[in-house]
Amino acid sequence: MGFMLFAQLAAHPVPTMKVVSSEFVFLSAPFASCHASTVVETSAGTLMCAWFGGTAESNPDVAVWAARRGRGGWSKPEKVAVGVGKDGRPNACYNPVLFQPRRGPLLLFYKVGTGPQTWWGMMTRSADDGVTWQTPGRLPEGILGPIKNKPIELRDGTLLCGSSDESPRWSLHMETSKDLGLTWQRTPSLHGPEVGAIQPSLLQLGGSKLRAVGRTQQGKVFAIDSSDQGRTWGPIHLLDLPNPNAGTDAVRLRDGRFLLVYNNSATARTPLSVAVSTDAEHWSPVMDLESGPGEYSYPAVIQTRDGLVHVTYTWRRERIRHVVIDPSPGRRG
Numbered sequence: 001m002g003f004m005l006f007a008q009l010a011a012h013p014v015p016t017m018k019v020v021s022s023e024f025v026f027l028s029a030p031f032a033s034c035h036a037s038t039v040v041e042t043s044a045g046t047l048m049c050a051w052f053g054g055t056a057e058s059n060p061d062v063a064v065w066a067a068r069r070g071r072g073g074w075s076k077p078e079k080v081a082v083g084v085g086k087d088g089r090p091n092a093c094y095n096p097v098l099f100q101p102r103r104g105p106l107l108l109f110y111k112v113g114t115g116p117q118t119w120w121g122m123m124t125r126s127a128d129d130g131v132t133w134q135t136p137g138r139l140p141e142g143i144l145g146p147i148k149n150k151p152i153e154l155r156d157g158t159l160l161c162g163s164s165d166e167s168p169r170w171s172l173h174m175e176t177s178k179d180l181g182l183t184w185q186r187t188p189s190l191h192g193p194e195v196g197a198i199q200p201s202l203l204q205l206g207g208s209k210l211r212a213v214g215r216t217q218q219g220k221v222f223a224i225d226s227s228d229q230g231r232t233w234g235p236i237h238l239l240d241l242p243n244p245n246a247g248t249d250a251v252r253l254r255d256g257r258f259l260l261v262y263n264n265s266a267t268a269r270t271p272l273s274v275a276v277s278t279d280a281e282h283w284s285p286v287m288d289l290e291s292g293p294g295e296y297s298y299p300a301v302i303q304t305r306d307g308l309v310h311v312t313y314t315w316r317r318e319r320i321r322h323v324v325i326d327p328s329p330g331r332r333g
Helices: 002-011
Strands: 018-024 033-041 047-054 063-070 078-081 090-099 106-113 120-126 159-165 171-177 197-206 209-216 220-226 237-242 249-252 258-263 272-277 284-290 296-303 309-315 319-326
Touching (some): 018 284, 033 309, 033 319, 047 090, 047 106, 159 209, 197 220, 197 249, 249 296, 258 309, 284 309, 284 319
Parallel strands (some): 033 090, 033 296
Antiparallel strands (some): 063 078, 159 171, 197 209, 209 220, 249 258, 258 272, 272 284, 296 309, 309 319
8 A cells, every 4th residue: 555655656746835935924913922823815815814812822811813915015913803701701712714705795703712611603794805894793502613724615605614622522513504604504523532633624525525634632633524515424534644732724726636734743833834635635745834943833724816825823822924835836837
């Protein structure tokens, strides 16, 4: 099996990838700590990034912040959502997720609470590409929204959101909305206790086949498949990629390959690496985005309409870094 895979890779070498640019989204900000970025290309073609920031994760002053990238670079960070508990007191915000449907407003999902065991889902919309936002609304009981990584929009317009629970055990489930967040349905837990898995990224394999990949407590990236557009899911298994109990993200490129950003270690949130695959099962590392000491984690990745890949991630809990990758520079001439 190993020889066959080597022969396949030799016959179909991994195309070179090139880092086009690397920059911080901000150099200074009115918060001491930040984490869990998300990035989106809006309907107008604007790049937008959001994250949570405050004194420290889970502190009640932690809010959702965002910036938009124009010709002059990234705008100044702006607070776009705060957390309020049932008693009216401040609660922390967590894990924002930006998503631009094919038609309709820009969506922002996030969580509010004292931690993953107590948090609830929130959502707001923007009709002007993230310049202004509607009053946020709480998602229905039992619905958390996309837990860390972007949804996918199915052929019929249904939003499929990879979600997960961390109490009483780590488990995956899926949530769907056919009306851009007005009403929701969710699956039961998708697997048993043999794998503690959360924070899925969704990949469209072709036809009605989907794959979710992401974080586990078992030291490896998980994978789980659906053959019916996410209505039902098969058994979960572990890929031959390390995972130090840290977030990952993945995207299907327009040339049919799959790209994953992950920590290439079973114990540390460094290095932060990029791997590619032709089948979303066998992955080849192609570059490190960070390899020094410190935490470089929780990537978000998209491919924009110009073909470039954009990655944002936590840089030492102090800043958010934005890296642009040309996934196939040899094909551009």
